[in-house]
Amino acid sequence: MDWKEFFNDFADRYYSVPDFTNEEHVYALQNYLIEQGMLVEDVDYAIKTLLGEAPTDPRVRKQAKDLGLVSLGYGNWGKEKGGPTTHTNVDGKLTPVGDEKDDKKDKKDKKDDDRPINLSKGGKVDAQLGGDRDAGPTDMMDKDDVGKIKKDTDKKDEKPTYKEQSNGYVGPKNKELKQGNPSKTEEYQRDLEPDDLEFNARNSKDANPEPPPPLDLSEVIKNPKFPKRYLKVLERMANTKHSARTKKWSHFSDIEGGQGKIKAQAGELMTMIGCACSDEEFEQLLSALEEHERTLIDTHPKIFMKKNNKGKLIDNPGSRIIDKSWIKSARQNRTAILTRLKDQYGDGVEVVGGAWDVESEVEAMGMEDYKENKGFSTDMYLKVRKPNGEEVLDETSLKKSKLVNFLNSGAGIFDKWDENLPDNINQNKYRENARKRNIDFINENMSEVQKLINSKEGEGIKKLMKNKNISFEQALEGDSRDKQNVLWQTIKLLQKQGNKGADKIVKQDTKEHNQFVADSVKAITENEKMREGMLAEIRSEFPLKAVSDGEENMAIGHMSLDKKTMKNIFGTDNYDEVKENLEAQPGPPPFIGYRVEAGGEIIPVAQIGIREDGRGYGGQFKFEMILHPDFANRLDNAQSEIYGEK
Numbered sequence: 001m002d003w004k005e006f007f008n009d010f011a012d013r014y015y016s017v018p019d020f021t022n023e024e025h026v027y028a029l030q031n032y033l034i035e036q037g038m039l040v041e042d043v044d045y046a047i048k049t050l051l052g053e054a055p056t057d058p059r060v061r062k063q064a065k066d067l068g069l070v071s072l073g074y075g076n077w078g079k080e081k082g083g084p085t086t087h088t089n090v091d092g093k094l095t096p097v098g099d100e101k102d103d104k105k106d107k108k109d110k111k112d113d114d115r116p117i118n119l120s121k122g123g124k125v126d127a128q129l130g131g132d133r134d135a136g137p138t139d140m141m142d143k144d145d146v147g148k149i150k151k152d153t154d155k156k157d158e159k160p161t162y163k164e165q166s167n168g169y170v171g172p173k174n175k176e177l178k179q180g181n182p183s184k185t186e187e188y189q190r191d192l193e194p195d196d197l198e199f200n201a202r203n204s205k206d207a208n209p210e211p212p213p214p215l216d217l218s219e220v221i222k223n224p225k226f227p228k229r230y231l232k233v234l235e236r237m238a239n240t241k242h243s244a245r246t247k248k249w250s251h252f253s254d255i256e257g258g259q260g261k262i263k264a265q266a267g268e269l270m271t272m273i274g275c276a277c278s279d280e281e282f283e284q285l286l287s288a289l290e291e292h293e294r295t296l297i298d299t300h301p302k303i304f305m306k307k308n309n310k311g312k313l314i315d316n317p318g319s320r321i322i323d324k325s326w327i328k329s330a331r332q333n334r335t336a337i338l339t340r341l342k343d344q345y346g347d348g349v350e351v352v353g354g355a356w357d358v359e360s361e362v363e364a365m366g367m368e369d370y371k372e373n374k375g376f377s378t379d380m381y382l383k384v385r386k387p388n389g390e391e392v393l394d395e396t397s398l399k400k401s402k403l404v405n406f407l408n409s410g411a412g413i414f415d416k417w418d419e420n421l422p423d424n425i426n427q428n429k430y431r432e433n434a435r436k437r438n439i440d441f442i443n444e445n446m447s448e449v450q451k452l453i454n455s456k457e458g459e460g461i462k463k464l465m466k467n468k469n470i471s472f473e474q475a476l477e478g479d480s481r482d483k484q485n486v487l488w489q490t491i492k493l494l495q496k497q498g499n500k501g502a503d504k505i506v507k508q509d510t511k512e513h514n515q516f517v518a519d520s521v522k523a524i525t526e527n528e529k530m531r532e533g534m535l536a537e538i539r540s541e542f543p544l545k546a547v548s549d550g551e552e553n554m555a556i557g558h559m560s561l562d563k564k565t566m567k568n569i570f571g572t573d574n575y576d577e578v579k580e581n582l583e584a585q586p587g588p589p590p591f592i593g594y595r596v597e598a599g600g601e602i603i604p605v606a607q608i609g610i611r612e613d614g615r616g617y618g619g620q621f622k623f624e625m626i627l628h629p630d631f632a633n634r635l636d637n638a639q640s641e642i643y644g645e646k
Contacts, residue, residue: 175373220284355381404626408622436478547575561635
């Protein structure tokens with residue numbers, strides 16, 4: 001059997017670069033091999049062969065079965081998961097290690113073994129990543145046991161079970177925090193770089209005019225529970241115009257920061273800071289920012305305002321990095337987060353530290369191995385002290401408002417989701433056919449076309465050709481967007497003059513465009529590869545799985561998408577149930593919806609926008625997905641019902 005061929009096919013169909021430290025990749029590979037008709041006994045061998053591992057010693061497996069033992073990891077065996085080690089593998093023989101009096105030592109050894117190690121680093125591997133579907137979150141298995149699947153085929157699709165961690169998360173990552181005050185760490189006390197002298201020189205062309213004098217926030221929050229340098233960052237942002245030079249984080253700090261656009265970064269920082277300080281401090285901070293902005297606008301309208309279509313001066317928030325819309329968002333996000341925390345942990349819950357999505361900060365807060373354990377799409381982290389004194393991690397994905405853009409791409413992404421993309425949803429095929437259609441029509445009606453171009457009515461076509469530096473003979477090559485545009489505008493003009501053939505072509509284009517859109521929407525949920533690709537793309541912006549697992553929560557304006565609101569909307573907080581019941585609806589507009597099994601109600605989730613960029617000549621389709629307004633309304637109602645916040 002050609003294992004390389006199997007592996008390459010799997011990579012093409014599922015993950016171009018499989019990561020076998022990722023449980024989803026491992027399970028996908030297992031399922032794939034089973035789908036190919038392999039015996040479950042062979043799947044174990046297949047996985048270990050591809051990973052360069054030796055198969056499990058059958059002698060050990062048989063002995064363990066006869067003795068009623070289960071693998072505890074690292075060659076250790078016992079009577080139950082999490083129990084003491086009773087036997088070890090010594091040269092293919094299970095050897096007793098002692099009696100009940102050694103339990104404490106065995107448990108200590110087991111605890112030391114509870115360290116997930118990446119396959120890429122060699123050695124031992126997390127049991128869940130290896131495929132033991134009954135393994136717990138800290139159970140380990142020998143590398144010889146990687147990929148082991150139970151022979152009981154009825155259980156081959158079971159998912160691993162994980163213990164709930166102290167913050168409610170259920171999954172393979174370690175979300176436990178070291179106890180202690182992060183504000184005392186060197187990372188939190190670190191001064192902002194560059195210093196003010198260097199920054200002011202760097203910012204000389206973009207500094208806001210005076211008055212008002214530059215904003216000073218140094219006295220607003222005396223004992224910050226977040227990296228203190230971020231007050232200085234907000235101060236610099238408030239004192240700086242928004243320009244091509246200032247749109248990057250590196251303009252304000254030489255120290256690593258979070259990702260995203262500069263205005264969104266400001267919003268995230270305001271929210272994180274707000275969650276880690278008192279109501280009084282937060283309102284003082286936002287009031288200072290709001291007042292500073294108002295004074296800038298009133299004093300310098302030519303810089304911070306613009307004229308509308310009627311010539312009237314209106315606010316131009318794009319001229320500033322921190323504007324009132326993001327201040328409003330920070331206030332709303334903070335309310336949503338703190339309201340949820342109080343409900344989740346009870347009265348007396350306290351935020352003792354905040355961090356942006358920066359490795360050094362999160363680890364200073366007490367997380368072990370940020371890269372392995374960080375949230376999927378987390379924007380900010382909080383260290384929260386529960387009423388019982390225990391300190392736990394809280395992760396939040398921040399969205400300014402209900403206008404959440406899940407995806408802004410093109411239909412060209414389809415062939416990344418499915419390498420065997422059907423012609424009816426392949427934009428390259430669509431473009432090829434449309435171009436040939438336009439060229440054929442023009443050639444078949446050349447006498448009329450030439451008469452039109454040489455007439456007064458054809459002046460617009462000649463002007464277009466001049467602007468594009470294209471002759472009509474070159475346009476007939478039809479191998480570019482500009483050339484096709486000349487042909488298409490000619491067809492449209494002929495239609496306007498009553499040419500029936502041209503009218504037929506335009507109507508044909510509309511029909512083909514609508515069919516492409518309809519087929520694409522249908523494929524997203526009926527074609528499994530397309531469906532998985534779509535879900536993977538929107539996951540970073542709408543992390544339903546992370547919410548379901550308790551890993552993350554979302555603050556969407558004043559609303560919180562969490563396990564409670566998720567269950568209120570869908571009737572379940574189980575991601576797998578939600579995922580399996582997602583389907584495409586034609587609309588209009590088309591959308592991805594969740595079908596409630598009882599009664600068959602469809603709850604819209606994401607609104608889909610698919611349209612050709614340059615109708616009739618572009619050949620490239622925009623593919624967009626945004627939070628459906630109906631879902632936003634349902635979330636708003638769930639927020640009110642559960643938290644009493646509107």
